[in-house]
Amino acid sequence: MTWRVIVSSLLALASIVMLAIVAVNEPARMKKFDEGYQARSIEAGAAIFHANCISCHGENGEGGIAPTLNRADLFDPNGRIKEVGWNGTVENFIYTTISGGRPLSFLTYQNNKMPTWSQEYGGPLRIDEVRNVTAYVMNYAKNWEVKEGEATPVPTIDAVGDSITESALPAGDPVRGEELVTKLGCLGCHQTAGGAGPAWFADQTANGEGIGTRAGNRFGEAGYTGAATTAEEYLRESIVQPNANVVNKEDGTPYIAGVMPQNYGTERLEAQDLADIIAYLLTLK
Amino acid sequence: MASRPIFKLHLPIVDDIKKKGLKTTLVETTDDVVSRMTAGLTVGDIRGVLRGDPAPKPNPRVKPHADGFWLHMRPTYFHNRVMSLYPTFRLGWLSVFFFVFEIITGLLLMVFYTPSPLVAYENMLNIMGNVPFGQFLRDLHKIGAEGMVVMVALHMLRTFVTGSYKKPRQFTWFTGMVLLMVTLFLSFSGYLLPWDQLSLWAVTIGASMVEAIPPQEVGAWVNLQVRGAPQFSENGLLRFYLLHVFALPLIGLIFTGVHYYKVIVHGHSLPPDAEQIGEDTARRVPVDKRSYFLPDVFTREMFLVFFWTTLMVFAVSVGNLFHAPLEPHANPLVTPLHTTAPWYFLWLQGMLKIGDKVLWGLVMPGVIFGFLFILPYFELGPSRRYIDRRVGLSVGALVVAVLSILTFMGTPFYGVETSAPQEVVAALAPQTHPGELRAMNPEVYPLIVGEWDTTEESIAKAEEISPQFGELLHLYASEIERYKSLDGVVGKLAVSEWQSELYRFDFTIDFVGADGNSATYEQIVFLHEKGNYGGH
Numbered sequence: 001m002t003w004r005v006i007v008s009s010l011l012a013l014a015s016i017v018m019l020a021i022v023a024v025n026e027p028a029r030m031k032k033f034d035e036g037y038q039a040r041s042i043e044a045g046a047a048i049f050h051a052n053c054i055s056c057h058g059e060n061g062e063g064g065i066a067p068t069l070n071r072a073d074l075f076d077p078n079g080r081i082k083e084v085g086w087n088g089t090v091e092n093f094i095y096t097t098i099s100g101g102r103p104l105s106f107l108t109y110q111n112n113k114m115p116t117w118s119q120e121y122g123g124p125l126r127i128d129e130v131r132n133v134t135a136y137v138m139n140y141a142k143n144w145e146v147k148e149g150e151a152t153p154v155p156t157i158d159a160v161g162d163s164i165t166e167s168a169l170p171a172g173d174p175v176r177g178e179e180l181v182t183k184l185g186c187l188g189c190h191q192t193a194g195g196a197g198p199a200w201f202a203d204q205t206a207n208g209e210g211i212g213t214r215a216g217n218r219f220g221e222a223g224y225t226g227a228a229t230t231a232e233e234y235l236r237e238s239i240v241q242p243n244a245n246v247v248n249k250e251d252g253t254p255y256i257a258g259v260m261p262q263n264y265g266t267e268r269l270e271a272q273d274l275a276d277i278i279a280y281l282l283t284l285k
Numbered sequence: 286m287a288s289r290p291i292f293k294l295h296l297p298i299v300d301d302i303k304k305k306g307l308k309t310t311l312v313e314t315t316d317d318v319v320s321r322m323t324a325g326l327t328v329g330d331i332r333g334v335l336r337g338d339p340a341p342k343p344n345p346r347v348k349p350h351a352d353g354f355w356l357h358m359r360p361t362y363f364h365n366r367v368m369s370l371y372p373t374f375r376l377g378w379l380s381v382f383f384f385v386f387e388i389i390t391g392l393l394l395m396v397f398y399t400p401s402p403l404v405a406y407e408n409m410l411n412i413m414g415n416v417p418f419g420q421f422l423r424d425l426h427k428i429g430a431e432g433m434v435v436m437v438a439l440h441m442l443r444t445f446v447t448g449s450y451k452k453p454r455q456f457t458w459f460t461g462m463v464l465l466m467v468t469l470f471l472s473f474s475g476y477l478l479p480w481d482q483l484s485l486w487a488v489t490i491g492a493s494m495v496e497a498i499p500p501q502e503v504g505a506w507v508n509l510q511v512r513g514a515p516q517f518s519e520n521g522l523l524r525f526y527l528l529h530v531f532a533l534p535l536i537g538l539i540f541t542g543v544h545y546y547k548v549i550v551h552g553h554s555l556p557p558d559a560e561q562i563g564e565d566t567a568r569r570v571p572v573d574k575r576s577y578f579l580p581d582v583f584t585r586e587m588f589l590v591f592f593w594t595t596l597m598v599f600a601v602s603v604g605n606l607f608h609a610p611l612e613p614h615a616n617p618l619v620t621p622l623h624t625t626a627p628w629y630f631l632w633l634q635g636m637l638k639i640g641d642k643v644l645w646g647l648v649m650p651g652v653i654f655g656f657l658f659i660l661p662y663f664e665l666g667p668s669r670r671y672i673d674r675r676v677g678l679s680v681g682a683l684v685v686a687v688l689s690i691l692t693f694m695g696t697p698f699y700g701v702e703t704s705a706p707q708e709v710v711a712a713l714a715p716q717t718h719p720g721e722l723r724a725m726n727p728e729v730y731p732l733i734v735g736e737w738d739t740t741e742e743s744i745a746k747a748e749e750i751s752p753q754f755g756e757l758l759h760l761y762a763s764e765i766e767r768y769k770s771l772d773g774v775v776g777k778l779a780v781s782e783w784q785s786e787l788y789r790f791d792f793t794i795d796f797v798g799a800d801g802n803s804a805t806y807e808q809i810v811f812l813h814e815k816g817n818y819g820g821h
Binding site: 002004005007008011012014015018019021022023026029030032033034035036037038039040042043044046047050060126127128129136139140142143 | 335337403407410414419421584587590591592594595598616783786789812814816818
């Protein structure tokens with residue numbers, strides 16, 4: 001019996017020591033858990049973003065038919081939120097925008113209204129999922145952190161310009177072109193029949209002609225208002241001057257002018273990018 | 286005329302101090318207080334108990350049994366033959382110990398929990414990341430729950446093996462069966478509360494069985510009562526919570542009382558060889574075969590308390606052997622690949638894989654449990670001796686073997702068919718636990734940005750950069766080799782830096798589908814450097 005009393009006492013002592021060790025390590029453990037959870041939240045947000053948002057906002061937040069997310073002024077407290085008169089934090093702004101969507105849109109974004117995403121407002125995502133996406137978008141802020149004494153980083157791009165004849169384009173690579181149209185979110189409008197812009201793919205049109213075939217005919221047709229004389233020029237014009245010639249839908253009614261962003265030539269594409277995209281589009285016969 | 290005082294303060298202890306001196310008074314007063322609290326034992330008696338002195342005559346150690354609340358529930362003495370580890374193995378006592386342990390840790394966890402799908406998971410994050418000792422408590426509650434299921438099941442098995450369910454203890458067995466069910470459902474209902482993927486889907490598998498009750502209208506109705514809606518949500522979670530913290534513990538406490546009362550009334554069943562066949566002498570313990578509760582039984586029990594508590598504390602703290610899992614937030618729309626029921630219901634999941642849901646999910650479990658409930662009322666063989674119970678013990682052993690096989694059949698290793706490429710990627714980056722990819726040291730991520738595949742050159746190159754990553758590609762290759770349909774297929778993996786500290790892993794497998802057409806399976810996994818999945 002005595003050994004039981006002695007061993008029990010030792011065990012009690014061991015338990016107390018272990019509790020003390022836990023107590024000492026608790027602050028560090030809790031911090032690590034929070035950090036880990038925040039990181040996993042970004043991972044989960046990335047997956048949700050990939051499944052739902054890239055057709056408009058670009059595969060990695062480059063923007064497309066919806067605003068660029070990977071940009072400095074979105075995370076600048078004196079930037080975008082000031083412009084729209086938002087009184088809360090950037091994080092709240094992003095969370096609220098994802099949750100409730102955007103009932104109004106700028107013409108640049110072709111009047112495409114951002115849908116509501118949170119289940120609170122009739123969308124598909126739970127609140128925690130909206131938080132995950134917010135964490136993912138907020139992680140772009142790290143790309144734009146301004147260090148003491150440094151100027152705000154600005155993306156440098158040698159834009160190709162909106163002329164279709166001024167400079168010749170280099171040789172295009174259709175494989176890279178395909179990557180680019182995915183990244184830029186072009187497919188958000190041009191993938192299927194009935195989208196906001198003409199469908200590119202042959203199987204989505206009534207007469208079975210892809211954009212590559214149509215580009216070769218369009219500039220010769222009656223009613224063409226642009227200046228292109230070759231298929232390449234026609235595609236280049238459609239990208240850098242989207243309003244030069246607005247085609248009709250298959251039912252005969254015109255697509256709405258000004259829906260496609262006007263800044264691909266002036267701000268977003270370099271000469272090589274444009275050449276690659278045109279090369280890719282020409283493969284879609 | 287003397288005025289009557291309206292208030293008079295009188296401290297008897299002051300008189301005593303004046304009369305007997307300070308020391309004597311303090312000793313006597315302490316003794317008095319202690320013997321009131323222990324319902325009869327003085328300080329000297331307690332020291333005698335702890336020292337192991339033989340009991341004085343008359344024995345003061347029986348007084349707490351007569352006068353005290355707690356010990357009046359315990360017998361004054363036990364039979365010598367039940368004092369050793371055999372035949373009880375202390376399993377019944379340990380079941381109660383774990384039950385009490387769960388009540389204590391559970392009450393503390395209740396402080397930090399709200400049963401609503403909107404906040405339940407957030408409560409878990411709070412417990413894990415914000416409440417000091419939160420993870421510790423949660424781990425203890427979980428390990429205690431596993432321990433309780435094990436102890437209760439073993440206790441039942443032991444009772445069967447020693448034939449202790451036989452007359453006059455039939456009803457004790459019956460209440461024990463009720464307690465077994467309470468234990469299983471307590472553990473099962475607790476599964477849902479964290480509201481993560483594990484809880485939702487493990488409980489969904491279990492609850493889906495009630496849906497099979499024929500006719501269909503009845504099944505649908507019962508299902509609605511259990512889940513509170515066609516799917517688990519606010520109502521279902523609240524129902525399971527109330528079952529878990531209120532209804533089941535209440536039933537458990539009541540039946541523990543009845544069960545233990547019956548144990549005392551009939552006496553602890555002696556080893557089968559200790560008495561003549563057909564005799565039951567447990568109630569009449571001869572004077573020379575008595576072991577008194579104080580001190581012998583009491584010190585044994587206290588020892589078990591310290592032993593098992595320390596063991597569990599060690600496992601969840603310094604030993605780092607056991608942690609309650611926490612998966613991503615519950616999502617009714619996404620069924621993780623290879624969800625399983627809790628381990629003690631895997632045999633049921635195994636039976637469901639055999640065939641018809643009604644027959645194997647309802648009728649068979651009903652027959653098995655029903656059979657166990659009434660076992661002592663039709664198994665009337667008078668002898669408890671092992672030699673006379675060869676048939677019964679063989680059947681028992683067979684049942685244990687069958688349950689083990691069924692448990693294996695319940696795991697994803699048996700009879701689950703999904704697409705081979707999906708299985709391959711799931712082996713590296715599973716949905717139900719971290720797995721090999723996430724266990725990789727995140728410091729490797731920046732080094733391995735680029736394109737990889739399962740060819741030997743690629744693996745060799747990977748090994749040069751990081752042995753851990755080489756190991757991962759190796760596993761990728763060997764997983765592909767496991768499937769005949771993927772003969773000669775090369776698995777690709779592209780790693781890219783996606784955002785600050787966030788990396789993207791693209792798994793691509795080009796293969797020939799069952800229809801003879803070539804197909805591509807793609808899966809993207811995003812991993813953050815600070816994901817803290819452990820394992821490195």
